[in-house]
Amino acid sequence: LRDLAAVLRDTARAGDLPGHLAPTVVAAMLPGTTAEAAQRLAERLRAEVAERLPHPSMDGSRMTVSIGIAAIDQGIGRATLDEAMDAAETALIRVMDAGGDSIRLAEPPPHRHAEAA
Numbered sequence: 001l002r003d004l005a006a007v008l009r010d011t012a013r014a015g016d017l018p019g020h021l022a023p024t025v026v027a028a029m030l031p032g033t034t035a036e037a038a039q040r041l042a043e044r045l046r047a048e049v050a051e052r053l054p055h056p057s058m059d060g061s062r063m064t065v066s067i068g069i070a071a072i073d074q075g076i077g078r079a080t081l082d083e084a085m086d087a088a089e090t091a092l093i094r095v096m097d098a099g100g101d102s103i104r105l106a107e108p109p110p111h112r113h114a115e116a117a
Helices: 001-009 035-053 078-097
Strands: 017-022 024-031 067-069 104-105
Touching: 001 017, 001 024, 001 035, 017 067, 024 078, 035 067, 035 104, 067 078, 078 104
Parallel strands: 067 104
Antiparallel strands: 017 024
16 A cells, blocks of 8 residues: 555645545545546546556456546535545446456435525
């Protein structure tokens, strides 16, 4: 994970916020980034990982990464971030269930309307 974090740090842009979502899941918040731009960054990350990191088995294969991407809704606060992280994790699980080594964009968050008082 340390080497993966170094690749993520090198691939991320100024203002991106990498960190851990879970003990074995690295995450990054990409403020002001569209889903399409996030996918392009994810593809660059996958390419860098494959180029720079050998598989831990040291069998000559290269590391791969599986990536789930989710947009953060227009809301604010912890619930909005939790919803986006849950959606990204669900997308990641779907990638892993399909064999891994790819990227999946989560379904967009539900559109919310201000409730009448």
